Amino acid sequence: MNMLIYLIPIALLMGGMGLLAFLWSLKSGQYDDLQGAAWRILAEDETDERKP
Amino acid sequence: MTCCTMDAESVLALSTTSSSAEEVRLASQPLGEGLRQLDLSVPDVHCGGCISTIERALLTLPFVKTARVNLTARRVTCVYQEEIETRATDPSKILAAINSAGYRAHLFTPSAPENDKTRNQLLLAIGVSGFATANIMLLSVSVWSGADAATRDMFHWISAMIAAPALVYAGRFFFKSAWNALRHGRTNMDVPISLAVTISYAVSLWETVHHGEHAWFDASVSLLFFLLIGRTLDHVMREKARAAINGLARLAPRGALLINPDGSRRYIAVEEIAVGDEISIAAGERVPVDSVVVSGESDVDLSIVTGESSPVAVASNSEVSSGAMNLTGSLVLRATRIAKNSLLSEIIGLMEAAEGGRARYRRIADRAAALYSPVVHLLALVSFLAWGILGGDWKQAMLVAVTVLIITCPCALGLAVPVVQVVAAGELFRKGIMVKDGSALERLAEADTVAFDKTGTLTMGSPRLVGVDTMDESATAIARGLAEHSRHPLSQALVRDTETAPISFDSVTEIPGGGLKARNGADIYRLGNTAFAGGTSFVPRTADSPYSEVVLSKNGVDLARFFFDDTLRPGAYEATDRLGAAGLETLIVSGDRQTVVDNTAHALGIDRAFGSLTPKQKVEECQRLNGQGRRVLMVGDGINDAPALAAAHVSMAPATASDIGRQAADLVFFNERLDAVPEAIAVARRSASLIRQNFALAIGYNVLAVPIAIAGLATPLIAAVAMSTSSIIVVTNALRLNAFGKRRDMKIRGGIGRSAEVKAA
Numbered sequence: 001m002n003m004l005i006y007l008i009p010i011a012l013l014m015g016g017m018g019l020l021a022f023l024w025s026l027k028s029g030q031y032d033d034l035q036g037a038a039w040r041i042l043a044e045d046e047t048d049e050r051k052p
Numbered sequence: 053m054t055c056c057t058m059d060a061e062s063v064l065a066l067s068t069t070s071s072s073a074e075e076v077r078l079a080s081q082p083l084g085e086g087l088r089q090l091d092l093s094v095p096d097v098h099c100g101g102c103i104s105t106i107e108r109a110l111l112t113l114p115f116v117k118t119a120r121v122n123l124t125a126r127r128v129t130c131v132y133q134e135e136i137e138t139r140a141t142d143p144s145k146i147l148a149a150i151n152s153a154g155y156r157a158h159l160f161t162p163s164a165p166e167n168d169k170t171r172n173q174l175l176l177a178i179g180v181s182g183f184a185t186a187n188i189m190l191l192s193v194s195v196w197s198g199a200d201a202a203t204r205d206m207f208h209w210i211s212a213m214i215a216a217p218a219l220v221y222a223g224r225f226f227f228k229s230a231w232n233a234l235r236h237g238r239t240n241m242d243v244p245i246s247l248a249v250t251i252s253y254a255v256s257l258w259e260t261v262h263h264g265e266h267a268w269f270d271a272s273v274s275l276l277f278f279l280l281i282g283r284t285l286d287h288v289m290r291e292k293a294r295a296a297i298n299g300l301a302r303l304a305p306r307g308a309l310l311i312n313p314d315g316s317r318r319y320i321a322v323e324e325i326a327v328g329d330e331i332s333i334a335a336g337e338r339v340p341v342d343s344v345v346v347s348g349e350s351d352v353d354l355s356i357v358t359g360e361s362s363p364v365a366v367a368s369n370s371e372v373s374s375g376a377m378n379l380t381g382s383l384v385l386r387a388t389r390i391a392k393n394s395l396l397s398e399i400i401g402l403m404e405a406a407e408g409g410r411a412r413y414r415r416i417a418d419r420a421a422a423l424y425s426p427v428v429h430l431l432a433l434v435s436f437l438a439w440g441i442l443g444g445d446w447k448q449a450m451l452v453a454v455t456v457l458i459i460t461c462p463c464a465l466g467l468a469v470p471v472v473q474v475v476a477a478g479e480l481f482r483k484g485i486m487v488k489d490g491s492a493l494e495r496l497a498e499a500d501t502v503a504f505d506k507t508g509t510l511t512m513g514s515p516r517l518v519g520v521d522t523m524d525e526s527a528t529a530i531a532r533g534l535a536e537h538s539r540h541p542l543s544q545a546l547v548r549d550t551e552t553a554p555i556s557f558d559s560v561t562e563i564p565g566g567g568l569k570a571r572n573g574a575d576i577y578r579l580g581n582t583a584f585a586g587g588t589s590f591v592p593r594t595a596d597s598p599y600s601e602v603v604l605s606k607n608g609v610d611l612a613r614f615f616f617d618d619t620l621r622p623g624a625y626e627a628t629d630r631l632g633a634a635g636l637e638t639l640i641v642s643g644d645r646q647t648v649v650d651n652t653a654h655a656l657g658i659d660r661a662f663g664s665l666t667p668k669q670k671v672e673e674c675q676r677l678n679g680q681g682r683r684v685l686m687v688g689d690g691i692n693d694a695p696a697l698a699a700a701h702v703s704m705a706p707a708t709a710s711d712i713g714r715q716a717a718d719l720v721f722f723n724e725r726l727d728a729v730p731e732a733i734a735v736a737r738r739s740a741s742l743i744r745q746n747f748a749l750a751i752g753y754n755v756l757a758v759p760i761a762i763a764g765l766a767t768p769l770i771a772a773v774a775m776s777t778s779s780i781i782v783v784t785n786a787l788r789l790n791a792f793g794k795r796r797d798m799k800i801r802g803g804i805g806r807s808a809e810v811k812a813a
Contacts, residue, residue: 011190019183023179027172035124
């Protein structure tokens with residue numbers, strides 16, 4: 001019974017971490033080009049950014 | 053593998069998509085620190101190979117900082133430096149680089165990114181409601197498995213605390229829409245949803261406060277979760293198509309070279325051109341505003357403006373309308389109207405006026421809601437009163453009423469339509485057809501008459517050599533040698549459709565509005581229209597025939613005559629055939645000459661063909677057919693078709709269509725073949741029947757579940773399981789559309805003209 005006091009907050013915290021991870025991925029534009037992302041996995045190197 | 057292959061015609065077209073550095077700079081947005089961002093539409097990107105080819109090609113340019121291809125929207129976002137070591141860079145090299153990699157690239161102005169924001173908000177809402185659902189379910193399972201009084205209360209309180217913000221945040225889409233509908237005296241699907249969610253939360257809270265056994269927090273949150281999935285799918289489908297359609301080439305030019313009174317030239321935006329301004333238009337550019345020719349001679353291509361298939365010669369004082377393509381010589385024009393009053397804008401006005409017919413269309417989901425929600429509310433009210441009066445326990449009555457509201461909540465109904473439409477839109481997308489929104493699919497399934505435009509739709513708008521009339525065998529070789537020096541569509545057709553080795557000449561000059569003139573020793577050859585080639589001595593043989601005629605003369609003597617016809621779009625026969633076989637009536641409405649239109653109609657076996665129609669007459673023809681109770685699918689591409697596209701019950705346009713033609717159309721097909729039309733109808737009809745099945749499943753579920761709820765036998769567990777099961781069944785049924793698409797021999801199925809009637813119980 002007493003362990004619920006720990007377990008429920010832990011469960012909520014872990015769920016909340018999942019939610020935050022989702023929010024972050026959404027904000028960083030990871031869902032903007034789903035088709036392109038599927039193909040980019042196959043590309044050998046990242047070509048979109050020029051090395052300084 | 054068809055990916056990344058280009059046909060000869062698109063390679064030819066590459067040379068005409070050049071833009072000046074000023075125009076490109078005008079189209080890009082400043083980012084600060086000397087950087088600018090350029091957004092380009094690249095309609096040909098298909099695969100991962102395309103992505104890396106384009107990105108690599110751009111990054112080899114020294115002034116390009118970043119380049120990123122978005123495959124979903126078929127766009128390239130490129131950030132470049134305005135100047136390197138104090139020298140201004142030439143951003144038109146970006147387009148040139150993409151062109152030389154083998155892709156067409158077009159400038160476009162990104163619309164406000166608001167649309168994407170809605171999608172992100174919806175995804176956020178799904179995330180939040182999903183999180184809440186998962187956690188509350190966890191607690192609920194503990195309660196169901198026998199948590200006792202104090203623990204149960206605590207679990208209920210935690211659930212209530214998780215549910216409250218989730219409901220407010222994720223439910224606001226439904227609350228807003230429901231409130232909006234109620235305020236205007238209407239009802240829609242969102243009204244019962246909002247009611248069920250808020251009432252069940254309120255009752256659950258009341259129960260929790262009074263140490264009740266049951267609470268429905270899990271039901272109200274998971275309901276929102278499922279409904280948001282449907283809402284998001286609906287939204288994503290619409291946005292995906294819209295982005296791809298809007299991102300294509302713009303027909304209207306964004307600027308022109310203004311000639312100042314002192315002779316200096318300056319590139320200005322179209323909106324800044326005033327009446328009386330003189331502008332210079334080079335060969336290959338489009339005319340930005342309605343104007344008259346001040347100096348210069350040329351041929352203009354009006355096919356996209358009026359549907360007239362052969363180019364028209366213009367000289368001093370000729371009027372040219374906006375959107376016309378200048379073909380052979382450069383022109384100086386004086387603007388007679390500003391951009392806002394030009395032909396393009398007039399057509400847009402006509403289009404808006406014509407859209408009335410379509411605006412009255414109500415989506416299937418809304419029609420279902422109109423029947424469904426009063427029934428549900430009545431059921432809940434009746435069971436509340438019946439339990440209260442007969443049983444005397446008003447608290448129990450309230451619980452039963454809430455259970456009825458939850459169990460009948462249109463979760464499956466809310467998913468029934470969008471899931472099918474998203475699957476259908478994905479299926480069509482793979483076939484190269486974009487659907488603007490779900491209601492277009494519903495309307496397409498109902499179409500029973502197809503009206504085609506001719507130029508650019510049934511035909512490619514590019515001429516083809518169909519006959520040579522000559523006594524001299526070498527005439528073709530001479531003509532071909534001449535034609536190779538010109539960009540006129542007839543010359544290009546002559547080169548493409550003849551196989552003899554061309555003869556070379558000492559000198560060749562192109563006379564705009566006439567044709568080509570060449571010297572070979574003492575002989576003068578002329579290739580062009582009758583007046584140019586032979587002066588007044590030649591009589592055109594094709595005054596009222598459907599063909600365009602080109603004459604070759606040597607020192608004023610008639611040598612050969614070439615006849616041209618417009619090429620039929622690939623798949624045009626098959627398309628009209630399949631439409632006929634499926635019981636759809638076909639007709640042609642065109643702005644081209646009647647003889648030309650009759651010729652095309654004859655070739656395709658279409659009985660009814662109307663030629664020389666103005667945009668307004670096309671609209672009237674659509675409305676006349678509508679008046680006869682027919683549902684017209686209009687297929688067209690030009691500016692002159694746009695009002696009719698907007699007026700018809702549903703409309704389709706090829707991707708090569710004018711900008712406003714694509715805007716007006718409900719569906720846009722990217723492949724060249726006209727087969728897209730019957731294929732789209734087949735998928736639309738299939739999805740209409742799947743939607744009907746889904747409604748039947750959802751209603752069947754209600755028929756089973758409602759009596760249980762009214763009898764007061766439903767526990768929260770049963771309600772939750774039943775609700776999820778019905779949703780999953782509906783989704784699984786929708787996925788059957790994929791299997792249908794994989795079958796080779798697709799036939800148009802389903803009842804003709806039968807609208808998807810919804811009988812909600």
